[in-house]
Amino acid sequence: MSRADPEPTLQDEAARAGWLYYVGGLTQDQIASELGVSRQRAQRLVSRAMADGLIQVRLNHRIGACLDLEAALRDRFRLTRCRVVPGLGPGADPVRAIAPAAAAELERFLRMPDPLVIGLGTGRAMRGMVDAMGPMDAPQHRLVSLIGNIAPDGSASFFDVVMRIADKVRAPHYPMPVPVISPTPAEKEAFHALAPVRKVAELARAADVIFVGVGQMGGDAPLLADGFVTAAELTQMVTAGAAGEVAGWVFDSQGQYLNLGTNDRTGGVRVEPELDRPSIGVAAGASKVPAILGALKSRILNGLITDEATAAALLSKS
Structure with missing residues (x-):
């Protein structure tokens, strides 16, 4: 439902200017160009954002267009759950925009007094979320990885986040000690037959809330860039209709998981559609729109943290 007054308020403008200056790192000349105002007005808006307490480390005002x-x-x-944050303009890294909002959302759950099991995916957006978090004590909760933490060369996966979060919040944590994608289905089954892996997988399936990144399936696919799939495997899956992946599990444009490609070798736990608990995607960017859209259609995700441009694109294509 649209608000009665769609015009931005002075606080809307000040909040946006402050966001672009303190988070986006734009100069006042660049902000003036982005907002279509004079340099003097841009300077006043940035000053007002700080004076009114709209900008601290995070944006403390919900811009009307985002609402x-x-x-x-x-x-x-x-x-x-849904949070849409202001974009940082063309060419900017959207992770920088969404990471503080994702951190605030995760911290909201971590502040809850009753114990929760929090399931976590991996990726750049998830790592950005962790980097944007402040330290806190949340020993009542358990953090569990949904995806394997072993890269193809045997090293720890670079974007694994469960231990990084645990270090900040002092909570018990459970990494998934299996390859992200095993060489064969038999090897995957052997890993998952191990008692410690079974226990972690059971905990992950029982997660009370889930936070995951969303990967695209084009030439810039994270699975390809990080060496988890070959170009031939990616082409095979795209030809079969692959549109995106969550926690390494590949799905089509309608959010249906594929019964081919790497899905029979993917470690960890699949995020099932239509969960009765929060399953929150943290993702933004034009290349990710088809993947996010598929995950929303099937309700692999029932929550989303993204930016304005991505939100508008999702609505225009659905």
Whole structure:
């Protein structure tokens, strides 16, 4: 539902200017160009954002346009949680925009007094979320990885986040001690037959809340860039309709998991559609739109943290 007054308020403008200056690192000339105002007005808006307490480390004001997009996404995809943040402009890394909002959302759960099992995916957006978090004590919760933490060369996966979060929040944590993708289905089954792996997998399946990144399946696919799949495997899956992946599990444009490619060798635990608990995607960027859209359609994700441009693209294509 749209707000009665769609015009940005002075606080809207100040919040956006402050976001671009303190988070996006834009100069006042660049902010003036981005907002279509004079340099003097851009300077005043940035000053007002700080003076009014709208900008600290994170944005403390929900810009009206973002609220409208959140409402539209919630209605369209039946989302339980949705945060849309201002974009940082063309060419900027969208992870820088969404990471503070994702951190705030995760911290909201970590502050809950009753014990939770929090399932975590991997990837650049997830790592950005962790980097944006402040230290806190949350020993009542358990953190569990949904995806393997072993890279093809035997090293620890670079974007694994469970131990990085645990170090910040002092919570018990359970990494998934298997390859992200095993060489053969038999090897995957052998890993998952081990008692410690079974226990971690059972804990992951029982997670009370899930946070995951979303990977695209084009030439810039994270699975390809990180060496988890070959170009031939990626081409095979794209030809079969692959649109995206969550926690290493590949799905098509409707969010249906494929019964081919690397899915029979993927370690960890698959995020099932239509969960009755929060399953929150942290993702933004034009290349990720088809993947995010598929995951929303099947409700692999029932929550989303993204930026304005991505939110608008999702609504225009759905």
